[in-house]
Amino acid sequence: MNFKKVLPKNKSGIRILVIQQKMIGDVLISTLICKNLKLWKPGIRIYFVANRHTLDVIRNNPYIDEIIVFEDHFKKDKWGLFQFLRQQGKKRYDYIIDAYGKLESLLICLFTPAQHKIGFKKIHSSLVYSHAVKLKNVQEDALQLSIKNRFQLLEPIMGDFPKNSEVEIHLTPEEIASSRERMDAVLGKGNQAIMLSALGSSKNKSYPFEYMARLMDTAFHTTKLPFILNYRPDQKEQIDALIDQLQPTTQKAVTKSLTPNSLRDYMATAYHCRAVVGNEGGAINIAKGLNKPTFAIFSPVIDPSGWHTEIPNQCMAVNLKTFFPNTFDYSDHRKIAKDPKKVLALYKMLKPELFEKSWIDFLKSAISK
Numbered sequence: 001m002n003f004k005k006v007l008p009k010n011k012s013g014i015r016i017l018v019i020q021q022k023m024i025g026d027v028l029i030s031t032l033i034c035k036n037l038k039l040w041k042p043g044i045r046i047y048f049v050a051n052r053h054t055l056d057v058i059r060n061n062p063y064i065d066e067i068i069v070f071e072d073h074f075k076k077d078k079w080g081l082f083q084f085l086r087q088q089g090k091k092r093y094d095y096i097i098d099a100y101g102k103l104e105s106l107l108i109c110l111f112t113p114a115q116h117k118i119g120f121k122k123i124h125s126s127l128v129y130s131h132a133v134k135l136k137n138v139q140e141d142a143l144q145l146s147i148k149n150r151f152q153l154l155e156p157i158m159g160d161f162p163k164n165s166e167v168e169i170h171l172t173p174e175e176i177a178s179s180r181e182r183m184d185a186v187l188g189k190g191n192q193a194i195m196l197s198a199l200g201s202s203k204n205k206s207y208p209f210e211y212m213a214r215l216m217d218t219a220f221h222t223t224k225l226p227f228i229l230n231y232r233p234d235q236k237e238q239i240d241a242l243i244d245q246l247q248p249t250t251q252k253a254v255t256k257s258l259t260p261n262s263l264r265d266y267m268a269t270a271y272h273c274r275a276v277v278g279n280e281g282g283a284i285n286i287a288k289g290l291n292k293p294t295f296a297i298f299s300p301v302i303d304p305s306g307w308h309t310e311i312p313n314q315c316m317a318v319n320l321k322t323f324f325p326n327t328f329d330y331s332d333h334r335k336i337a338k339d340p341k342k343v344l345a346l347y348k349m350l351k352p353e354l355f356e357k358s359w360i361d362f363l364k365s366a367i368s369k
Contacts, residue, residue, distance in 0.1 A: 014041065016095045016157075017112065019049040019105040021070055024263075024282035025307065027054040028167050028289055029146045030099045034063040036154055036163050047093070049108060056263040057286060060170040070104065085111040097153050098129070118156050120149070131156045139305035146306050165309070169289035171268055179268035186257055193226045193255065194219060194366075195270045195287070197278030198242055199235050204343045205299040207279055207350075209238075213245035214352045215277075215359060220250045222363045225274060228258045230266055230283050275366040280307065280317065288315060293366045295359065300346035301337040303330040313365035318355045320346055 016037060020030035027050050034046045049068045050058060058064060068088075074081040081104075089111045096112060098105045098119035109117050109128050117129045125132035133152045139145055143165060151163045187193060196216065200206040216227065227250075231239050243251055260266035267286055270276050276287035280296035285307075287294045298304045298319035308317045320328050328346070336342050352359070 014044045014095070015047070015093045016044060016097060017047045017049065017068075017091075017093045017108075017114065018097045018099065019108055020099045021049065021051050021102070021104060022054075022100060024054050024057055025285040026100075026146075027051075028057055028169075028285050029150055031058060031061060031063065032147060032163075032165065032167060033097055033099060033150050033154060034061070035168065036151070036158065036161075038063040039164060040158050040161055049105070056267070057169065057289070059264075060172060061168070062170065070108075074104065081107075088112045095157060099150060099153060116156070118153055120153075142309055144305065144307055144309045147309070166291075167285070167289040169267055169286055171264075171271060175264060175268040176271060179265070180272055183258060183269070183272055186255055187226060192272060192274045193228045193258070194223065194363075195228050195230055195273040195276040195283075195292075197276065197281060197283040198229045198239055199231050200279040200281050200299065203340060204301050204337055205279055205281060207297045208344070208347050209242045209245055211347075211350070211352050212278070213242060213250075217247045217250050218352070218356065218359065219277070219363055220247075220253050222360050223274070223367050225367065226253045226255045228255055228260075228269060228273065230260055230270075230278075274369075275363070277362075280304075293362070293369070295362050297350070300328070300343055300350075301333045303333060305330075313362055316358065316362050318350065318358070320350050323354050324349065 018030060018033050020027050034048060037044050037046060045065045046063065047066045047068055048058065048064045049070050051072055052069050053072065055067060055069065058067060071080065074084060085107055088108055091112060093112065093114040094116065096109055096114040096117045098109050098117070101120045101122060106124065106128050109119070116131060118131045119125060119129040121132035121134045135149055136145055147165050154163065198212065229239055243254055258269060260269050266283065267290065270287050270292060271290050273292060275293040275295065276284060277295040278297065280298045280302060284294050284296045293314050294316070296308065296317040298317055300320050304317055304319045309315060310317065321330065336346070
């Protein structure tokens with residue numbers, strides 16, 4: 001079916017529901033669906049379903065007209081889930097775009113009236129979607145697969161209309177000013193720092209401390225800029241262990257008083273930093289949305305082709321397969337993830353000296369901008 005031919009004549013009246021639960025990175029990438037629809041037809045109204053813990057990254061987003069919260073407790077609270085689905089059933093949309101494709105989003109699709117429902121092709125797709133697109137699993141060019149696949153969800157509506165791949169974070173002027181004032185009080189007026197994503201969301205996504213400490217020592221020697229470490233409150237003991245492995249001069253460069261205390265605080269602080277570096281994850285994805293130079297270290301259990309678009313000295317990353325293409329295969333990543341010892345052994349193969357030159361070149365470029 002050619003969806004472009006069945007759009008309402010009054011395109012400004014189109015109502016589209018976009019569903020993207022899960023993690024911060026997924027939500028940020030799916031805002032590109034909203035952005036491109038609005039750039040195509042500004043009058044379209046877009047409704048976005050997301051989990052509460054991800055809401056801070058889509059607040060103030062001008063491409064989203066209304067945020068619909070899918071509460072985390074719905075996974076266990078069946079009555080609450082039913083009430084939510086019943087409320088959705090009272091609404092009507094022209095299109096539903098399911099970028100998540102799991103049980104919760106499938107239920108939303110089934111219960112919510114819409115003439116056209118678009119999602120990724122799976123065994124159940126014919127039961128739920130009126131148009132299913134096939135996921136791309138092989139990176140054909142520089143653009144990361146997570147973005148390319150979201151763009152595929154737009155093709156039934158927009159066709160080959162040019163797509164914009166720049167993710168955006170929207171801070172308020174007050175947030176920007178408040179963060180700058182706080183940094184000025186600690187670092188001196190107008191001075192900047194390097195934000196470090198020191199720990200991933202799990203051990204499987206955290207570069208070994210002994211290696212991270214060496215990278216931090218090199219970074220301080222190269223830039224002479226202080227560090228702001230981003231981590232969760234429950235990770236403080238691990239952060240202290242990392243700091244203990246730093247050279248004394250680097251230890252003094254860690255500004256503990258500027259550690260972000262919330263997601264929005266992290267965004268506003270990162271806005272004023274020269275660069276955001278460290279473990280790949282939500283913090284790095286947010287930094288890209290702030291147009292900050294980023295250097296990401298990928299876990300052996302994450303295929304970078306899905307989450308990284310290389311831009312020299314602006315958006316850079318390292319991963320095991322780059323250095324060991326014949327001995328490492330990301331197709332085994334789910335099996336590897338179940339064995340923490342295997343993950344650590346693979347991480348230890350990714351020694352800092354393998355990418356020391358690109359690390360230093362990136363840092364020199366970041367401080368020159």
